Amino acid sequence: MSSGPKKPKVIQASAAEKAAHKLAQDQRRNYISTFRPLEDMYAAEAGQDFTGRLVGQTTSGAMRASTGSLQAAALGAAPVDTAALAADITRGGVGARATARRMTEDSLLSALGVGNGIATAGASSLSSAGRYQTEAAIANGRAAIAKDQADASWKEALVGGVAGLAGAYGTYKYLSGAAAPAAQAPVVVPQMSLNTAMSPGALSPLDVALGRRRQTPMF
């Protein structure tokens, strides 16, 4: 006699899987506690405006450099083009403003690079999670279908078995009911012709075929 199928064992997480999960959690915690504050600081400082500082430093340097020329010009009696001397200072200031603007925008763009990394990691995580969860849902769906098929198969087997038993019982009854009249057949035919109002010629072929069982002897 065969035994039924064994319930499958649930596949347990391997030591490596557990270790990988733990390591990932630790690394994530470390990232959050150590590096996320730095990222936040970087983001907060992004876009600072250094224009005043840079322009002040550059123009004051240019002024100091032009002071000697201005002194020499002041000592002479010739007309002095102070605007031309100032142009150097202005040029320094324009360059400083451009540099400051570049610094500001570069710092913003660098911060955006960090943000892009975070968004990419987030999207990648969600994609992976979605794939794993869809696969799990599909596997669960397959398991449900397999269970339904097994249930349906069991019910069909049950109905088929009942029908088979009933068929066997019917066959038994049929055979046991047909055995006795078969032995009396030579006797019944003359009795029937003698003791019934119906002559054998009036019987239908079905009555003829089944007649011996259907005709109960009158005595």
Next chain:
Amino acid sequence: MAQFASPIAAEIAEIGRQDFQRYLETYKPIEQKTIATLDDSTVEASMDAAVGDAMRSRSALERMRGRYGTRVSAEQQAGENRRNSLSGALGVMTAGNNALLADRDNRNQTLASLVNYGQGMNDLAMNTFNSAAGMESARNAQNAANYAAYQQAKAQHRSGLISSAVSLGTTAAMIMA
């Protein structure tokens, strides 16, 4: 029926949501701030500075002349004023033009970086879309397979019932006969 959960995947999903939320809260405003810099201009400040620088230089010269006791004639002063006026105007225009060119250079650099950044974002979005579409496709394929299996099982079940009913009916007829 056994349902197999995937808690690590759920954890990853939660991390992904947190990361994306953080991007929205912290870095989305920086995007807007960076885009807003495209409208920045240093032209006006530079032209104003040119006027101020010229005036300060002129004042410094006057102070030095006073300190050193240097005197210039009225004609010299008139010539000097005229020359300074022209140079000053030229200096203001030069400052404006230089600032404009520097702004344009900065703006182009920032714009190029933003365009690259945007393309990266679009790539990311499309990759995520592809990933979602892959999941949808796998799910649809499985749903179709499940439906086919269901139809097949239903037909098989009906066929079995009919067969059993015929068998039972035949038996009943035999017993009744």
